[in-house]
Amino acid sequence: MPVQLYPGDEDQARGSAIRVACVGANERVFVISGGFTSNYIQGVAIRYNTKAGRWERVDFAERERPAAIYLDPKGLAVLIPNSGRNESPEKYVIYRYDANTKEAEQTYSDHLPKSGAVRIPRVKN
Numbered sequence: 001m002p003v004q005l006y007p008g009d010e011d012q013a014r015g016s017a018i019r020v021a022c023v024g025a026n027e028r029v030f031v032i033s034g035g036f037t038s039n040y041i042q043g044v045a046i047r048y049n050t051k052a053g054r055w056e057r058v059d060f061a062e063r064e065r066p067a068a069i070y071l072d073p074k075g076l077a078v079l080i081p082n083s084g085r086n087e088s089p090e091k092y093v094i095y096r097y098d099a100n101t102k103e104a105e106q107t108y109s110d111h112l113p114k115s116g117a118v119r120i121p122r123v124k125n
Helices: none
Strands: 016-023 029-035 041-049 054-062 068-072 075-081 092-098 103-109 117-119
Touching: 029 068, 041 068, 041 075, 054 075, 054 092, 054 103
Parallel strands: none
Antiparallel strands: 016 029, 029 041, 041 054, 068 075, 068 117, 075 092, 092 103
16 A cells, blocks of 8 residues: 655645655665655655664755765764755755654754765756
């Protein structure tokens, strides 16, 4: 049985400009983004953290698509360039899975995360 990525009325889903990527080497992250139910690009990054033995999911909604994924044993982070139209002047919006709370949190930063980045390929429309 299919499972909806976002809850709500199927008839109202726009489903436009969808991009899908499976990135990473030793561990893979599934990233999907597109115009689903809002005026922002919505998406999700999903990973099975083999070292921690758990699934990690980060949902996001921004004006730009994710540029990179950061993986470490403590969690998963999704890096999105800040379009400058957000409530923060920092260069990046970072959605991070917090292993302590088992929830995702959104932060802003002018600095890249310290763990190694896995770039998400850019696709031209």
